[in-house]
Amino acid sequence: MDVINIQGTDDTPNVILDKASGQFEISGRSLPEDVNMFYEPILDWIDQYSEDPNDHTEFNFKLEYFNTASSKVILDILLKFEEIVENGKEVVIKWHYHEDEEDMLEAGEEYSDIVEIPFDYVLYTD
Amino acid sequence: MSREIESHRFLDFAYQLYKTMKTNEINLVYEGEVTQDITKTFTSLTERNMAKSEESNQVQRKVFNVMVECLQNISKHADTLSDDDEDERRGIVMVSRGEESYKIITGNVIRNAKIPGLKESLEHINSLDKAGLSSLYKQQIVESKISEKGGAGLGLIDIAKKTGSKLSYQFKELNEEVSFFILTSTINRNR
Numbered sequence: 001m002d003v004i005n006i007q008g009t010d011d012t013p014n015v016i017l018d019k020a021s022g023q024f025e026i027s028g029r030s031l032p033e034d035v036n037m038f039y040e041p042i043l044d045w046i047d048q049y050s051e052d053p054n055d056h057t058e059f060n061f062k063l064e065y066f067n068t069a070s071s072k073v074i075l076d077i078l079l080k081f082e083e084i085v086e087n088g089k090e091v092v093i094k095w096h097y098h099e100d101e102e103d104m105l106e107a108g109e110e111y112s113d114i115v116e117i118p119f120d121y122v123l124y125t126d
Numbered sequence: 127m128s129r130e131i132e133s134h135r136f137l138d139f140a141y142q143l144y145k146t147m148k149t150n151e152i153n154l155v156y157e158g159e160v161t162q163d164i165t166k167t168f169t170s171l172t173e174r175n176m177a178k179s180e181e182s183n184q185v186q187r188k189v190f191n192v193m194v195e196c197l198q199n200i201s202k203h204a205d206t207l208s209d210d211d212e213d214e215r216r217g218i219v220m221v222s223r224g225e226e227s228y229k230i231i232t233g234n235v236i237r238n239a240k241i242p243g244l245k246e247s248l249e250h251i252n253s254l255d256k257a258g259l260s261s262l263y264k265q266q267i268v269e270s271k272i273s274e275k276g277g278a279g280l281g282l283i284d285i286a287k288k289t290g291s292k293l294s295y296q297f298k299e300l301n302e303e304v305s306f307f308i309l310t311s312t313i314n315r316n317r
Contacts, residue, residue, distance in 0.1 A: 010166055011162070031194050031198070033162035065190065065194075067194050067195065067198060068195060068280035068281050068283075068284045069198070071280060072270060072280070075268070100182075100183035100184050101183075101184070101187055103187070103188070103191070103287075110260060110264055114264055114268060
């Protein structure tokens with residue numbers, strides 16, 4: 001499978017999706033002007049991945065900030081991984097949050113209320 | 127009116143504006159088109175100012191979050207006074223820093239027909255506590271579709287959640303068609 005490796009900017013996140021090395025990560029800031037356009041290739045990649053996923057997937061979200069339009073797309077991503085779980089594979093979401101950012105922890109907890117995937121919360125400092 | 131008097135009046139206005147801004151601790155005032163570039167510029171400007179004033183990280187992050195949602199609300203939803211420039215999303219933006227709190231004030235033109243629906247959402251959001259907001263957010267994020275404009279209808283709920291304050295708002299009728307919508311978001315500095 002192709003590797004997605006997108007370098008982040010002021011308003012878009014870093015994205016690494018690499019099936020072979022088992023790296024799955026979205027980090028940085030996500031407030032793009034056009035959320036659909038930015039995330040479309042990512043959602044397509046995940047659709048393709050879910051046809052033949054690894055036995056174990058560890059997906060890292062290490063976001064400093066995301067806007068509400070991005071929050072909807074993040075849910076779409078999580079729902080795709082929930083399907084992978086339903087198909088009998090193991091998925092863990094590593095949800096990273098800064099020590100000063102309780103809101104980010106809460107955001108992770110809200111997602112984990114909605115989707116049936118195990119979440120690990122990882123605190124980080126500067 | 128002679129040119130000299132006119133220019134004197136303008137200088138006087140500029141000085142009054144400066145004084146008002148200082149007295150009310152207004153850090154930023156803008157009227158014009160609100161685009162993604164404007165949003166990025168203002169948020170990074172405000173971030174730099176807060177970092178200089180050694181504002182706590184938590185408050186800085188909240189101010190940043192709320193500014194992005196307020197500005198993107200304008201760039202997605204603002205209506206126009208005339209039909210000619212329908213694609214131009216304009217508004218006013220003010221950021222003030224008081225002893226107790228930051229205030230982010232935004233204003234934009236809105237079609238009168240949209241007011242009852244918006245008012246209802248605002249009142250509903252203001253009637254909820256933290257847990258209520260969280261469950262409304264979860265319900266909305268599951269049910270909503272991203273609109274053509276790229277919004278998910280979550281902005282106001284998010285602002286209320288992150289600030290922990292009620293959304294303060296006003297509608298000033300401009301004519302039969304449109305009104306001016308003013309939203310004030312308050313972020314407490316000492317929590």
